[in-house]
Amino acid sequence: MSTNNSTPENSIASEQNTDHRITGPHHEPPTVANATTYWRCEACERESIREQDLHREAFHAEDCGVADRC
Incomplete structure (x- = not known):
């Protein structure tokens, strides 16, 4: 039995509010x-092979809710 109460990354519960976050790889x-790995902004649906790109406000679409948190 596991004593870890955190939600597994790929569980259905972890998919709540996925439209305003960065996912990947x-x-x-x-x-x-x-073939490569990439990261995606679920709010504006932009993708990059470099995760750090998604942490820059200029990367996101103008009306992206994630960009406000960069």
């Missing part, structure tokens, strides 16, 4: 040429 399928 996401892995492209191996069938994609030059």
